[in-house]
Amino acid sequence: MSRATPMSPVDRRAQLLSAARVVFAERGFHNAGVAHIIREAGVARGTFYNYFDSKRVIFNDVLAGVMVDLVAGVKPIDVQADIPTQAREIVRAIVSAALQPHVARLLFAEAVGVDAEGDAALRDFYATGLSRIEVALGVGNALGIVRDGDMRLAARCLLGMVKENVFMAALLEEPLDPDALVDELYAFMTGGLLRVGAR
Amino acid sequence: MSRATPMSPVDRRAQLLSAARVVFAERGFHNAGVAHIIREAGVARGTFYNYFDSKRVIFNDVLAGVMVDLVAGVKPIDVQADIPTQAREIVRAIVSAALQPHVARLLFAEAVGVDAEGDAALRDFYATGLSRIEVALGVGNALGIVRDGDMRLAARCLLGMVKENVFMAALLEEPLDPDALVDELYAFMTGGLLRVGAR
Amino acid sequence: MSRATPMSPVDRRAQLLSAARVVFAERGFHNAGVAHIIREAGVARGTFYNYFDSKRVIFNDVLAGVMVDLVAGVKPIDVQADIPTQAREIVRAIVSAALQPHVARLLFAEAVGVDAEGDAALRDFYATGLSRIEVALGVGNALGIVRDGDMRLAARCLLGMVKENVFMAALLEEPLDPDALVDELYAFMTGGLLRVGAR
Amino acid sequence: MSRATPMSPVDRRAQLLSAARVVFAERGFHNAGVAHIIREAGVARGTFYNYFDSKRVIFNDVLAGVMVDLVAGVKPIDVQADIPTQAREIVRAIVSAALQPHVARLLFAEAVGVDAEGDAALRDFYATGLSRIEVALGVGNALGIVRDGDMRLAARCLLGMVKENVFMAALLEEPLDPDALVDELYAFMTGGLLRVGAR
DNA sequence: GATGAATGAGGTTTCATTCAT
DNA sequence: CATGAATGAAACCTCATTCAT
Numbered sequence: 001m002s003r004a005t006p007m008s009p010v011d012r013r014a015q016l017l018s019a020a021r022v023v024f025a026e027r028g029f030h031n032a033g034v035a036h037i038i039r040e041a042g043v044a045r046g047t048f049y050n051y052f053d054s055k056r057v058i059f060n061d062v063l064a065g066v067m068v069d070l071v072a073g074v075k076p077i078d079v080q081a082d083i084p085t086q087a088r089e090i091v092r093a094i095v096s097a098a099l100q101p102h103v104a105r106l107l108f109a110e111a112v113g114v115d116a117e118g119d120a121a122l123r124d125f126y127a128t129g130l131s132r133i134e135v136a137l138g139v140g141n142a143l144g145i146v147r148d149g150d151m152r153l154a155a156r157c158l159l160g161m162v163k164e165n166v167f168m169a170a171l172l173e174e175p176l177d178p179d180a181l182v183d184e185l186y187a188f189m190t191g192g193l194l195r196v197g198a199r
Numbered sequence: 200m201s202r203a204t205p206m207s208p209v210d211r212r213a214q215l216l217s218a219a220r221v222v223f224a225e226r227g228f229h230n231a232g233v234a235h236i237i238r239e240a241g242v243a244r245g246t247f248y249n250y251f252d253s254k255r256v257i258f259n260d261v262l263a264g265v266m267v268d269l270v271a272g273v274k275p276i277d278v279q280a281d282i283p284t285q286a287r288e289i290v291r292a293i294v295s296a297a298l299q300p301h302v303a304r305l306l307f308a309e310a311v312g313v314d315a316e317g318d319a320a321l322r323d324f325y326a327t328g329l330s331r332i333e334v335a336l337g338v339g340n341a342l343g344i345v346r347d348g349d350m351r352l353a354a355r356c357l358l359g360m361v362k363e364n365v366f367m368a369a370l371l372e373e374p375l376d377p378d379a380l381v382d383e384l385y386a387f388m389t390g391g392l393l394r395v396g397a398r
Numbered sequence: 399m400s401r402a403t404p405m406s407p408v409d410r411r412a413q414l415l416s417a418a419r420v421v422f423a424e425r426g427f428h429n430a431g432v433a434h435i436i437r438e439a440g441v442a443r444g445t446f447y448n449y450f451d452s453k454r455v456i457f458n459d460v461l462a463g464v465m466v467d468l469v470a471g472v473k474p475i476d477v478q479a480d481i482p483t484q485a486r487e488i489v490r491a492i493v494s495a496a497l498q499p500h501v502a503r504l505l506f507a508e509a510v511g512v513d514a515e516g517d518a519a520l521r522d523f524y525a526t527g528l529s530r531i532e533v534a535l536g537v538g539n540a541l542g543i544v545r546d547g548d549m550r551l552a553a554r555c556l557l558g559m560v561k562e563n564v565f566m567a568a569l570l571e572e573p574l575d576p577d578a579l580v581d582e583l584y585a586f587m588t589g590g591l592l593r594v595g596a597r
Numbered sequence: 598m599s600r601a602t603p604m605s606p607v608d609r610r611a612q613l614l615s616a617a618r619v620v621f622a623e624r625g626f627h628n629a630g631v632a633h634i635i636r637e638a639g640v641a642r643g644t645f646y647n648y649f650d651s652k653r654v655i656f657n658d659v660l661a662g663v664m665v666d667l668v669a670g671v672k673p674i675d676v677q678a679d680i681p682t683q684a685r686e687i688v689r690a691i692v693s694a695a696l697q698p699h700v701a702r703l704l705f706a707e708a709v710g711v712d713a714e715g716d717a718a719l720r721d722f723y724a725t726g727l728s729r730i731e732v733a734l735g736v737g738n739a740l741g742i743v744r745d746g747d748m749r750l751a752a753r754c755l756l757g758m759v760k761e762n763v764f765m766a767a768l769l770e771e772p773l774d775p776d777a778l779v780d781e782l783y784a785f786m787t788g789g790l791l792r793v794g795a796r
Numbered sequence: 797g798a799t800g801a802a803t804g805a806g807g808t809t810t811c812a813t814t815c816a817t
Numbered sequence: 818c819a820t821g822a823a824t825g826a827a828a829c830c831t832c833a834t835t836c837a838t
Contacts, residue, residue, distance in 0.1 A: 009818090028312035030229040034812060044820045046815080055812065084393065105311065112308035112370075113227035123370055130367070140393070147394055153364060153383040154392060160363025161356040168329070168355050171311075171322055184352040192391040193336070193345060193353060194283065205801045205837065232828065243803045248830065404797070426710035428627040432833060442799040444836080453833065482791065503709065510706035510768070511625035521768055528765070538791070545792055551762060551781040552790060558761025559754040566727070566753050569709075569720055582750040590789040591734070591751060592681065592742060603816065603822045630807060641824045646809065 013051050016041050021062045025102030028110040029059055063111055067125050070097045077136055083145055091185055095178045104170035108163055130155045203242055212250050215240050220261045224301025227309040228258055262310055266324050269296045276335055282344055290384055294377045303369035307362055329354045360384055411449050414439050419460045423500030426508040427457055461509055465523050468495045475534055481543055489583055493576045502568035506561055528553045601640055610648050613638050618659045622699025625707040626656055660708055664722050667694045674733055680742055688782055692775045701767035705760055727752045
């Protein structure tokens with residue numbers, strides 16, 4: 001059989017990771033097989049194991065990459081500048097990243113329950129993100145921009161609003177307009193949903 | 200091995216479903232085997248297949264049960280009565296049901312990607328629930344209780360806030376006080392999070 | 399569950415045998431299950447084992463019945479009477495019996511290889527039948543009615559001609575006219591097929 | 598367990614087919630397991646499934662091979678040359694092929710009733726062979742070499758004579774002298790069995 | 797005698813991983 | 818480094834048989 005073009009180890013690793021991301025996104029962890037990944041990468045079985053110790057390991061690496069992408073757009077908040085605008089930007093960045101094809105499904109569903117170690121990684125990821133939001137909310141509260149309340153729960157609410165919309169769009173294979181979502185989220189954050197005063 | 204006391208088919212079915220719910224919740228669909236279920240139920244392999252055609256089938260049935268439990272507490276809104284109170288009650292009902300051990304993980308993560316048919320069932324479930332919420336929001340909007348906006352997105356935001364909190368509590372194996380969550384959700388719904396006017 | 403009408407043991411046995419003959423004929427030994435038989439008989443699982451020790455045993459009994467039917471029409475040859483007519487009658491009797499629905503398949507195919515004991519029974523059956531034919535041929539030879547030759551092989555040829563036609567009719571689910579077959583067989587027996595002298 | 602020396606896929610496939618032919622012939626389709634085949638081949642379970650999708654598939658392939666072997670010796674009849682000699686040769690070729698160890702049992706018994714698809718393949722095989730014989734007889738009849746009669750039935754008679762002898766030899770695990778059989782068949786074909794005129 | 801729930805050995809198939817070439 | 822044939826543990830499922838009621 002013809003032998004694949006030799007390639008720098010770094011590149012071959014990247015190639016495999018990329019193939020794996022596609023495959024895992026399309027089929028999920030359990031329904032994807034090493035066979036799918038190597039076919040996508042055009043590489044032999046043994047080659048795969050020259051670069052990754054196991055399917056679990058490459059999945060972890062794929063996930064880590066996704067997480068990095070997801071967080072990449074999130075800049076620390078500059079207290080001096082306009083807060084709401086910055087919030088909009090953060091949400092937009094996250095939403096855009098999460099809307100990459102099937103990233104949502106990968107992250108929100110398939111990543112759960114692969115194994116204990118994977119769950120721990122996921123926990124850490126969410127914990128980090130959530131605690132950053134929580135801190136931001138705390139700061140905002142101190143500045144009088146954020147109302148009082150349980151900031152941990154509030155942070156999860158924010159995350160949940162984003163995740164659910166992205167997840168549902170993925171599940172229904174439905175396009176999602178980031179601007180519309182950002183608008184709605186913003187409205188939600190600034191005024192809630194109910195007009196209780198109006199009663 | 201000693202033979203299990205014969206049991207009415209209805210009871211045995213229920214027992215198997217119950218065992219399966221525990222097992223699937225603990226290990227997820229893919230990491231659970233029929234072996235785990237029958238060990239949990241204290242029953243032989245063949246007995247399992249006397250009641251369910253396959254692992255997939257019993258998983259579907261478990262999931263259907265969970266969904267029923269989840270929806271059971273949701274009463275239709277009485278427009279005459281106090282709306283906010285009713286909203287509180289609905290949220291509380293859902294949260295309580297979702298906090299049943301491991302229900303969250305089952306529903307929010309393990310159910311995704313089992314197979315095409317399963318995904319369809321999940322889509323239907325969420326679609327039904329979301330459209331109910333959407334309708335309720337539409338009615339509220341007509342009554343002047345709910346602000347204007349994209350009610351589909353808003354409905355998903357609401358669902359997401361609940362799901363994320365329940366899911367995180369499950370993932371972190373952390374207790375979740377339904378009242379605290381309901382309070383927070385209620386605050387969110389009535390006033391959002393940011394005091395933009397206050398700037 | 400309602401209990402089947404009590405029945406004399408003899409009748410119940412007959413009922414089960416009859417159901418089993420139908421089922422085995424339709425599906426063969428390996429593709430038929432005890433479940434099929436008891437459903438056909440309208441009887442509970444346990445009842446089956448009150449009358450037969452195993453699936454193998456009832457299959458043997460069914461086969462024995464078929465063999466009896468098959469041999470029933472074969473009368474000993476009366477040397478005083480017209481031999482060819484008697485041969486016709488014998489062939490006709492066998493063909494008619496074998497044409498009972500699916501008997502052919504049961505006897506010629508499914509019966510082989512069930513297990514060692516079954517093969518032995520089959521061997522005995524054929525051995526008995528064939529040696530009768532062989533003896534008859536030997537007698538005929540002594541009387542000058544049958545040509546010389548290896549009468550054992552000749553007997554098998556005769557049997558094979560009948561079996562193959564019956565078997566093919568069964569395999570093709572094609573009707574088979576016993577008279578046409580008897581005519582052809584008779585022509586074969588009296589004159590062969592080739593007109594060598596005619597060359 | 599020590600690892601089998603890697604082998605070219607073509608060879609390994611052939612080896613597995615050969616092992617399967619032995620096993621199926623000895624035990625039949627239903628009583629043979631993949632376990633038997635791989636033990637015979639000295640290969641691991643997974644290896645088997647690298648080459649054949651299922652037990653059914655390899656059985657089909659074995660059967661197809663047997664059929665090819667069986668037909669291999671059958672040359673088209675040359676009308677110019679001596680017909681009876683050619684007929685002798687054809688019969689001898691078929692008999693020799695069928696006498697390969699256990700081929701008879703495989704083809705005449707085990708192949709029946711495996712499943713609908715298998716039955717269809719078998720039907721096709723016999724149908725093809727029989728129609729060739731039938732055509733040959735028709736030609737012979739036109740040439741005045743073959744007597745009148747129902748050539749379809751006659752063809753089956755011929756086939757049946759061969760099959761039965763081969764089958765009985767296999768069932769009784771008795772040697773069969775091809776020449777003696779050919780002689781007997783030839784005598785049968787040229788002069789039948791009965792001396793009716795002699796009466 | 798009849799019932800049918802329960803059994804579990806045994807069969808088929810999958811797929812992550814190994815290792816000789 | 819790359820290759821791909823080989824591995825075998827582990828999963829799913831069937832069905833003849835048993836036995837408490």
